[in-house]
Amino acid sequence: EMEDHGTAFKTRWRVLRERVLAMKEIWTKREAEFHGQFVRFDKIWADPKPIQKPHPPIIVGGDGATTFDRVVEFGDGWMPIMRPTRNPVERIPELRERLRKAGRDPKSASVGIFFAPPKREALDTLAAAGVSRAIFGLPSEPREAVLPRLDAYAKVMRS
Structure with a gap:
């Protein structure tokens, strides 16, 4: 099931962790960047921000x-x-x-x-x-x- 969604079973928890942390950056920072093993992006801007603070x-x-x-x-x-x-x-x-x-x-x-x-x-x-x-x-x-x-x-x- 994991692999059907593009995630290897063996790395699923590490991928989840990085994706959540990356989303928190995007939701809470005007200019977000993230450099992990599975998720990487330089400075980006994403609006609108969530209404829930600091994030959903x-x-x-x-x-x-x-x-x-x-x-x-x-x-x-x-x-x-x-x-x-x-x-x-x-x-x-x-x-x-x-x-x-x-x-x-x-x-x-x-x-x-x-x-x-x-x-x-x-x-x-x-x-x-x-x-x-x-x-x-x-x-x-x-x-x-x-x-x-x-x-x-x-x-x-x-x-």
């Missing part, structure tokens, strides 16, 4: 061994996938500590959960743990199957 939030997905390295270095948030076998909420204190050790405000990175359980009690528990964003799963099924699920999600959100 960089939300890092995943729950692997090096995910927090990326969140700490260039992320504004973390969004792992909730799995029945592993609750990423248990890692929030570790993320906060990693941010603190790096000299960042421990609350400077938001936490969201992908495939959050669509139950009010579960959402309240996630919020109490520091989760500020929850995304429910939605199957690729016919309209007749999806619309009732959306109605159920709306009911949970109104409760």
